[in-house]
Amino acid sequence: MARKVLILxxxxxxxxxxxxxxxxxxxKLAADGGEIVGVLIGEGIQSLGAELIQYGADRVVxxxxxxxxxxxxxxxxxxxxxxxxxxxxxxxxxxxxALGKDLAPRIASKLNSxxxxxxxxxxxxxxxxxxxxxxxxxxxxxxxxxxxxxIFATIRPNxxxxxxxxxxxxxxxxxLNVEIKDLRAIIKDVVRKATEGVDLSEAKVVxxxxxxxxxxxxxxxxxxxxDVLGGAIxxxxxxxxxxxxxxxxxxxxxxxVVTPDxxxxxxxxxxxxxxxxxxxxKVIVAINKDPEANIFKVADYGIVGDLFEIVPxxxxxxxxxxxxx
Amino acid sequence: xxxxxxxxxxxxxxxKISLTGGKxxxxxxxxxxxxxxxxxxxxxxQVRDAQGGEVTVISVGTEEAEKQLRTxxxxxxxxxxxxxxxxxxxxxxxxxxxxxxxEYLKDKEADLIIAGNVAIDGGSGQxxxxxxxxxxxxxxxxxxxxxxxxxxxxxxxxxxxxxxxxETSLPxxxxxxxxxxxxxxxxxxxxxxxxxxxxxxxxxxxxxxxEEDVEAKTKTLEIYLPPKKEAGKVLSGEIKDQVTELVxxxxxEAKVI
Numbered sequence: 001m002a003r004k005v006l007i008l009x010x011x012x013x014x015x016x017x018x019x020x021x022x023x024x025x026x027x028k029l030a031a032d033g034g035e036i037v038g039v040l041i042g043e044g045i046q047s048l049g050a051e052l053i054q055y056g057a058d059r060v061v062x063x064x065x066x067x068x069x070x071x072x073x074x075x076x077x078x079x080x081x082x083x084x085x086x087x088x089x090x091x092x093x094x095x096x097x098a099l100g101k102d103l104a105p106r107i108a109s110k111l112n113s114x115x116x117x118x119x120x121x122x123x124x125x126x127x128x129x130x131x132x133x134x135x136x137x138x139x140x141x142x143x144x145x146x147x148x149x150x151i152f153a154t155i156r157p158n159x160x161x162x163x164x165x166x167x168x169x170x171x172x173x174x175x176l177n178v179e180i181k182d183l184r185a186i187i188k189d190v191v192r193k194a195t196e197g198v199d200l201s202e203a204k205v206v207x208x209x210x211x212x213x214x215x216x217x218x219x220x221x222x223x224x225x226x227d228v229l230g231g232a233i234x235x236x237x238x239x240x241x242x243x244x245x246x247x248x249x250x251x252x253x254x255x256x257v258v259t260p261d262x263x264x265x266x267x268x269x270x271x272x273x274x275x276x277x278x279x280x281x282k283v284i285v286a287i288n289k290d291p292e293a294n295i296f297k298v299a300d301y302g303i304v305g306d307l308f309e310i311v312p313x314x315x316x317x318x319x320x321x322x323x324x325x
Numbered sequence: 326x327x328x329x330x331x332x333x334x335x336x337x338x339x340x341k342i343s344l345t346g347g348k349x350x351x352x353x354x355x356x357x358x359x360x361x362x363x364x365x366x367x368x369x370x371q372v373r374d375a376q377g378g379e380v381t382v383i384s385v386g387t388e389e390a391e392k393q394l395r396t397x398x399x400x401x402x403x404x405x406x407x408x409x410x411x412x413x414x415x416x417x418x419x420x421x422x423x424x425x426x427x428e429y430l431k432d433k434e435a436d437l438i439i440a441g442n443v444a445i446d447g448g449s450g451q452x453x454x455x456x457x458x459x460x461x462x463x464x465x466x467x468x469x470x471x472x473x474x475x476x477x478x479x480x481x482x483x484x485x486x487x488x489x490x491x492e493t494s495l496p497x498x499x500x501x502x503x504x505x506x507x508x509x510x511x512x513x514x515x516x517x518x519x520x521x522x523x524x525x526x527x528x529x530x531x532x533x534x535x536e537e538d539v540e541a542k543t544k545t546l547e548i549y550l551p552p553k554k555e556a557g558k559v560l561s562g563e564i565k566d567q568v569t570e571l572v573x574x575x576x577x578e579a580k581v582i
Contacts, residue, residue: 147542186492248483297556
């Protein structure tokens with residue numbers, strides 16, 4: 001059944017985030033031949049419309065206002081609800097990002113609809129659009145359908161394939177005028193603590209440190225490895241509790257959930273708390289002194305030994321590979 | 326200050342998970358206060374101690390949630406409300422839960438509502454923002470700091486590792502992120518006192534709600550466990566050779582680089 005599906009394009013530092021393209025990929029599955037409309041909200045975002053179209057959106061609607069230069073639930077809700085009213089979509093897809101997690105439940109509530117959060121795959125079976133999502137910290141999965149109202153889902157970054165970019169694709173980008181009023185919460189300041197460049201939840205490669213890293217300085221060799229691989233730095237709760245790094249890096253049941261292509265765990269024992277945040281990574285490498293460490297049970301490849309000896313060697317080896325490539 | 330905490334009784338996901346008849350097997354499992362809701366209880370107590378007022382903890386669920394509510398009372402909350410939906414609702418979803426909570430709260434004149442940002446079992450993180458929307462009050466999710474003075478509120482919000490400093494006002498709903506505080510353990514006198522604190526039990530009827538008013542908008546077709554992962558390859562030999570081998574394996578076998 002063809003459905004019109006709306007996706008929200010999300011930007012970071014002026015560029016579209018990958019999850020926006022993945023949302024179009026998800027929308028393709030949900031639309032079943034129906035139209036895919038990309039939505040961009042912000043200030044000076046008009047030029048990004050073409051890219052959404054190259055990634056598979058049929059058309060783009062933008063809402064621009066200086067009050068939308070930063071995400072606020074009040075501002076974005078007014079903008080997206082105006083687009084929804086205009087477009088009357090049968091499906092909506094957001095990324096399961098800080099923004100999507102904050103905004104989607106409110107929109108769903110306003111639309112009196114259901115919402116399936118943190119989806120990792122979508123398929124059409126027996127006339128039903130079936131969404132798969134992890135539950136119990138990734139230890140189980142559930143398949144869900146929407147039984148009443150609009151089909152609304154947020155997708156976990158790095159799980160649903162985007163559509164191949166086609167630079168010859170063209171489509172219409174139009175703007176919708178929305179009067180944004182009454183922001184009840186105002187952002188006064190933003191303190192950037194996350195590692196520059198690579199976003200942990202979207203990173204294809206994550207290098208993670210645990211108690212075995214021993215100190216704040218101990219993260220340095222991990223950072224060098226991450227630089228070479230274009231990856232992001234993560235940490236176990238143990239490393240955060242010991243003050244070796246900021247809690248913003250924590251991966252686990254409390255903390256972030258990541259599903260990169262490659263996860264390298266350095267000096268992490270593999271407590272269940274940590275595994276909940278990374279066990280669905282595609283390939284896991286464990287480096288630990290203790291051959292009995294739990295992390296080796298979930299790892300695809302393991303090296304038993306001192307991370308301070310192994311990690312710099314790995315960095316060198318990957319550098320060589322890059323030079324030869 | 327009139328403070329409400331939304332609390333969920335959850336399966337401790339550190340437990341081993343198994344299935345019986347297509348459902349998560351709960352026999353003998355440990356149940357806890359959802360860890361993020363524990364931060365919410367602690368924060369509510371701290372705000373009350375600083376500003377005066379009362380903390381009421383609400384849970385939607387079955388009779389069994391009384392245990393977790395008593396724990397919150399032992400930590401220092403003043404009152405608890407259990408909305409027992411056991412007999413009426415078999416398959417609720419986040420729409421169901423938020424509708425019930427909002428219906429309960431709509432005439433309570435709450436100044437501050439604190440919830441966890443996500444429950445570790447269902448993991449959808451919807452109920453907080455949904456309740457705020459239904460009550461038409463502002464909300465801030467994943468907060469790591471909350472300061473209130475003369476009705477002005479300053480909140481620090483965790484946004485994927487960055488921090489936003491946000492100014493807003495009451496009434497307000499916030500959801501707790503890790504780092505907000507260190508939840509206290511109930512003291513022995515606290516546990517004794519909790520036994521005598523009021524715990525009100527309500528049903529849908531008491532809220533003038535019919536089953537169809539809160540009927541779920543989504544349905545779970547199937548629950549399954551991920552395929553068991555085969556034991557990985559632990560390399561051996563000289564460390565230098567292991568590193569070379571690992572890079573080759575990642576390239577040619579795993580094909581991730």
